[in-house]
Amino acid sequence: MSKQTQPAQAAISVSNLNKTYENGFKALDDVSLEVKSGEIFALLGPNGAGKTTLISTICGIVRPSNGSIKVNGFDNAKDYRKARQCVGLVPQELTTDAFETVWRAVNFSRGLFGKKPNDAYLEQLLKDLSLWDKRDSQIRRLSGGMKRRVLIAKALSHEPEVLFLDEPTAGVDVELRKSMWALVGKLRERGVTIVLTTHYIEEAEEMADRIGIISHGKVILTEDKTKLMKKLGKKELVLELQSPLKKLPKGMGKLDLRLEDDGNRIVYTYESAKEENGVASLLDSLRDEGIRCKDFNTRESSLEDIFVTLVKEK
Numbered sequence: 001m002s003k004q005t006q007p008a009q010a011a012i013s014v015s016n017l018n019k020t021y022e023n024g025f026k027a028l029d030d031v032s033l034e035v036k037s038g039e040i041f042a043l044l045g046p047n048g049a050g051k052t053t054l055i056s057t058i059c060g061i062v063r064p065s066n067g068s069i070k071v072n073g074f075d076n077a078k079d080y081r082k083a084r085q086c087v088g089l090v091p092q093e094l095t096t097d098a099f100e101t102v103w104r105a106v107n108f109s110r111g112l113f114g115k116k117p118n119d120a121y122l123e124q125l126l127k128d129l130s131l132w133d134k135r136d137s138q139i140r141r142l143s144g145g146m147k148r149r150v151l152i153a154k155a156l157s158h159e160p161e162v163l164f165l166d167e168p169t170a171g172v173d174v175e176l177r178k179s180m181w182a183l184v185g186k187l188r189e190r191g192v193t194i195v196l197t198t199h200y201i202e203e204a205e206e207m208a209d210r211i212g213i214i215s216h217g218k219v220i221l222t223e224d225k226t227k228l229m230k231k232l233g234k235k236e237l238v239l240e241l242q243s244p245l246k247k248l249p250k251g252m253g254k255l256d257l258r259l260e261d262d263g264n265r266i267v268y269t270y271e272s273a274k275e276e277n278g279v280a281s282l283l284d285s286l287r288d289e290g291i292r293c294k295d296f297n298t299r300e301s302s303l304e305d306i307f308v309t310l311v312k313e314k
Ligand SMILES: Nc1ncnc2c1ncn2[C@@H]1O[C@H](COP(=O)(O)OP(=O)(O)OP(=O)(O)O)[C@@H](O)[C@H]1O
Pocket: 021, 022, 023, 025, 026, 027, 045, 046, 047, 048, 049, 050, 051, 052, 053, 054, 092
């Protein structure tokens, strides 16, 4: 990717940003935020928190009510073109020119930013996104997952240094999700700064260096991912019992357990990031107490759950 600026500079610098929509709804409330160059920043928040609004103002699609935004040092109001050229946006909604072919759409998109044609770059891009075979297909003939990849290709067509991914994996299958993650890893190696929004804790865990949490238009927390996951990452182990229990045996009282479904199910909540998560000792005590299971599974607390707690706390 071409570098227009020194790497030490913040890729994105937002200060005291406010957005009130025309109907009077305040979607962003005094947001200040810095994203370092080369960083992967995940923006998390419940539906309607203001994630898309924040991303859209940084990309210059939505006009802020006040406050300042800089991308690679370029002021998003005074130096609009330069700031806009630095960013690529993969929107949340699938909007593509249905009758265009993949190749022409991506080429056109590059041209919009005034970049010289570079077929070799675009070919590699489509190959990286497993779209090369489909380059001559009309977009309307592609599957939903492929359409999403076309949006990514378009967003990357002008070699932006900052890429915004608004819910890149909402509603896509596991395979595509994994391949998105791989792509993000590749872009990071090339030094691209990435801001993504997601509802999947697994996704933030997999990809982000830093996490910001937004609620009711306010960024209520920004934190290093590892630290945040230690604080918030919870998992549940659900054990379906062969015969119901009236109550939990005394010896098992030390663990965070609860009995559900008329005593037919034990649910153990633990911190997923901890190595000593207590699962081993739970299994030991089940054996000691002669409790037998017919089935078990684990589930992760969703970010939505975590937000609810966190947002309530604030
Ligand atoms: N053009 C608009 N006019 C008025 N209100 C709007 C407009 N666009 C968004 N909003 C409101 O602003 C709030 C934030 O919306 P936004 O799309 O930024 O949320 P989000 O965090 O991206 O949510 P989701 O997780 O559902 O994508 C919502 O209450 C929404 O209804």
